[in-house]
Amino acid sequence: MTARTRNFAAAVLVLLVSAYWYVEADGFRPLSRIFPQVVAGIVFVSALVLAVLTLVGHGPVIAMAAGDSGTRHMRSGTLMGALVLWTALVPLVGLLAAGVVGVIVMGLITFRGHHGTTRAIIVALVSVSVFYALFRYVLFVPFPTGIFG
Amino acid sequence: MLTQALMGVLDPISLLLIVLGVSAGILVGALPGLTATMAIALLVPFTFGMAPIHGLVLLGAIYSGAIYGGSFSAILINTPGTPSAIATTFDGFPMAQKGEAYRAIVTATLASVFGGVVGVIFLIFLSPPLARASLSFGPPEYFWLAAFGLTIIAAVSPRSTLKGLIGGGIGLLISTIGIAPIEGSVRYTFGTVALQNGIALIPALIGFFCIPEVLRMVEESHESGTVIPYKRQRKMVTRVFHRLLRRPWLMIRSSLLGTFIGIIPGAGGNIAGLVSYNEAIRTSRNKSAFGKGSIDGVAASETANNASVAGALIPMLTLGVPGAPPAAVLFGALLLQGMRPGAELFTSHGTITYAFLFSLILANLAMLPLGILLGRGVARLMQQVRVQTMAPLIIFLSMVGSYSIYNNIADIYTMVGVGLAAHALRKAGFMPGPIVLGLILGPIAEQGLTQSLLMGRARGSLTAVFFGRPISLILIVLTIVSIAAPIVVQYRERHGKGGTLKAMKQLTQEHSEDSV
Numbered sequence: 001m002t003a004r005t006r007n008f009a010a011a012v013l014v015l016l017v018s019a020y021w022y023v024e025a026d027g028f029r030p031l032s033r034i035f036p037q038v039v040a041g042i043v044f045v046s047a048l049v050l051a052v053l054t055l056v057g058h059g060p061v062i063a064m065a066a067g068d069s070g071t072r073h074m075r076s077g078t079l080m081g082a083l084v085l086w087t088a089l090v091p092l093v094g095l096l097a098a099g100v101v102g103v104i105v106m107g108l109i110t111f112r113g114h115h116g117t118t119r120a121i122i123v124a125l126v127s128v129s130v131f132y133a134l135f136r137y138v139l140f141v142p143f144p145t146g147i148f149g
Numbered sequence: 150m151l152t153q154a155l156m157g158v159l160d161p162i163s164l165l166l167i168v169l170g171v172s173a174g175i176l177v178g179a180l181p182g183l184t185a186t187m188a189i190a191l192l193v194p195f196t197f198g199m200a201p202i203h204g205l206v207l208l209g210a211i212y213s214g215a216i217y218g219g220s221f222s223a224i225l226i227n228t229p230g231t232p233s234a235i236a237t238t239f240d241g242f243p244m245a246q247k248g249e250a251y252r253a254i255v256t257a258t259l260a261s262v263f264g265g266v267v268g269v270i271f272l273i274f275l276s277p278p279l280a281r282a283s284l285s286f287g288p289p290e291y292f293w294l295a296a297f298g299l300t301i302i303a304a305v306s307p308r309s310t311l312k313g314l315i316g317g318g319i320g321l322l323i324s325t326i327g328i329a330p331i332e333g334s335v336r337y338t339f340g341t342v343a344l345q346n347g348i349a350l351i352p353a354l355i356g357f358f359c360i361p362e363v364l365r366m367v368e369e370s371h372e373s374g375t376v377i378p379y380k381r382q383r384k385m386v387t388r389v390f391h392r393l394l395r396r397p398w399l400m401i402r403s404s405l406l407g408t409f410i411g412i413i414p415g416a417g418g419n420i421a422g423l424v425s426y427n428e429a430i431r432t433s434r435n436k437s438a439f440g441k442g443s444i445d446g447v448a449a450s451e452t453a454n455n456a457s458v459a460g461a462l463i464p465m466l467t468l469g470v471p472g473a474p475p476a477a478v479l480f481g482a483l484l485l486q487g488m489r490p491g492a493e494l495f496t497s498h499g500t501i502t503y504a505f506l507f508s509l510i511l512a513n514l515a516m517l518p519l520g521i522l523l524g525r526g527v528a529r530l531m532q533q534v535r536v537q538t539m540a541p542l543i544i545f546l547s548m549v550g551s552y553s554i555y556n557n558i559a560d561i562y563t564m565v566g567v568g569l570a571a572h573a574l575r576k577a578g579f580m581p582g583p584i585v586l587g588l589i590l591g592p593i594a595e596q597g598l599t600q601s602l603l604m605g606r607a608r609g610s611l612t613a614v615f616f617g618r619p620i621s622l623i624l625i626v627l628t629i630v631s632i633a634a635p636i637v638v639q640y641r642e643r644h645g646k647g648g649t650l651k652a653m654k655q656l657t658q659e660h661s662e663d664s665v
Contacts, residue, residue, distance in 0.1 A: 006577050009577070013577075014319070017319075018318075019323070024336075024337065028330070029332040031334045031603075033334070034598065034602065035325060036325040036336065039318055045316035047315060053311070060312055072369070072581055073368070079540075080569055083360070083544065084565070087561060095548065099521065099548070105350060105540040109367070110541065124538070124542050128541075129540045131542075132549070135553055141549075141556065142556060143549075144552075144558055
């Protein structure tokens with residue numbers, strides 16, 4: 001995706017969100033809606049300016065990282081998916097079990113292609129266990145345990 | 150109160166936390182990819198269970214240590230560990246290439262200590278009167294203060310003023326989620342009870358500053374550069390100390406620039422370092438030496454960036470407007486401890502606040518022995534540790550930290566949701582700094598606006614309330630200047646008169662992702 005497309009897509013998204021924020025505020029009491037509507041109005045106009053500037057070729061510069069963007073985005077996308085799954089697992093199996101699964105999956109995504117993947121994952125698992133124990137048994141945080149509770 | 154504060158900071162636990170915090174900060178700062186903001190955000194939940202003094206002492210020590218730690222990678226691998234050290238690379242790395250790595254590190258250390266201590270002295274003497282002045286702030290003044298804070302952060306946004314402004318607006322919009330402060334309408338909760346209290350600040354800050362960094366370090370997946378080895382040399386500290394003593398104006402000017410630039414919301418250590426470096430060149434008799442390994446270049450940058458740490462805390466402690474992203478996270482930590490920025494911080498919570506300020510002096514002084522002693526170990530770790538290996542652990546700590554504050558699983562969802570959104574926004578050129586400032590200033594701005602409206606209705610004149618008070622007028626002028634300044638700068642750039650500013654902006658864009 002080019003910088004211009006990103007700018008335009010971002011402007012459109014912000015336009016939609018600010019429009020929603022403005023319209024939704026109509027249902028609030030008068031003093032509760034003033035601030036969100038004022039801010040949504042300013043953001044809407046600013047996003048409109050951004051969209052127009054982008055269309056006429058004067059949009060802001062976006063730093064695009066060099067390198068193989070396809071591979072990078074694939075790794076990042078997979079990682080985001082894994083993060084969402086990890087989060088969804090927390091109420092089901094608890095924070096520790098979800099953490100172990102999450103660290104292994106993320107470790108495989110992150111370290112793939114590097115030397116010492118197994119060692120890195122083991123180090124990560126040990127670190128996770130240490131920090132879990134610290135919070136659970138020293139700071140007495142009652143973590144969710146899910147089906148293991 | 151001051152004696153109690155001194156006793157509080159001199160107790161063995163506080164001293165131990167200062168040593169641990171500065172050491173950890175140096176390590177975090179030295180590893181490119183890990184930021185001071187991330188370290189502080191991850192540590193806030195740890196400090197929740199501590200006594201407030203100890204928690205703040207630890208966070209302050211990490212902040213100071215991390216900004217100094219950035220100089221190690223700037224000097225040894227030509228990559229600033231934190232954006233604050235951008236200007237340090239210009240002369241630090243050439244010094245290392247000439248075999249003067251240790252001299253550069255000692256210079257950075259002494260300059261950081263000097264800048265940091267001067268900044269804290271200003272913090273100690275400026276904050277109480279400013280906090281007292283904040284007592285004369287009414288709702289209109291707070292509204293204009295928030296407006297000024299947002300326009301100035303938009304103005305100094307590294308990529309685009311317009312995007313900085315939109316980013317701040319997005320933060321303000323997020324801040325309206327939950328029950329309205331006046332009239333109590335339930336806003337933008339999508340029927341979710343968990344959102345009725347609004348977006349939880351600390352999980353949101355962890356999401357903003359940790360998740361995008363982790364995703365970026367995995368995406369970029371770069372190997373650490375080759376670290377230039379160095380050996381400690383006897384009497385180098387004394388030699389560099391005497392050399393810097395012969396440059397009193399350079400040191401004082403850089404400290405003042407760093408402190409006052411740090412005060413400006415959004416203009417963190419990176420801008421302080423670059424401006425100070427530029428001034429060092431401008432006022433030098435030997436301009437050609439800069440960029441080729443000038444000790445003055447390293448000193449100017451490092452003095453200013455560490456002075457900016459204390460500078461960024463001045464508006465945060467007195468007015469609740471953070472000067473930099475790490476200060477925004479410290480703001481969250483203060484709220485978590487039940488301490489609200491303003492005059493009360495220097496009266497009711499005076500002992501804790503002054504202990505925190507005194508601890509910053511000790512943290513800066515501790516950087517001298519710790520930086521010299523740990524330096525070579527840090528350099529070895531820079532060579533051996535791939536920051537990507539820490540990604541899963543950082544995510545786990547982000548989850549544990551978000552959950553443990555209120556023992557609420559919804560805070561994990563908030564943290565992850567905010568983190569993914571912040572990553573997407575960053576890809577589109579919206580940096581987290583303005584968004585976070587908007588999130589923090591939103592409640593101040595909204596209360597200021599709505600209460601001013603009520604005052605105006607009661608008095609029969611909105612104009613008198615919004616525009617008729619002296620402090621409001623000063624803030625309005627500052628707001629207009631902060632909006633107009635980028636336009637003037639762009640005009641000068643187009644007409645070839647803003648070379649330095651343009652170059653600085655480009656440098657900030659190249660090296661900084663708004664992470665400090």
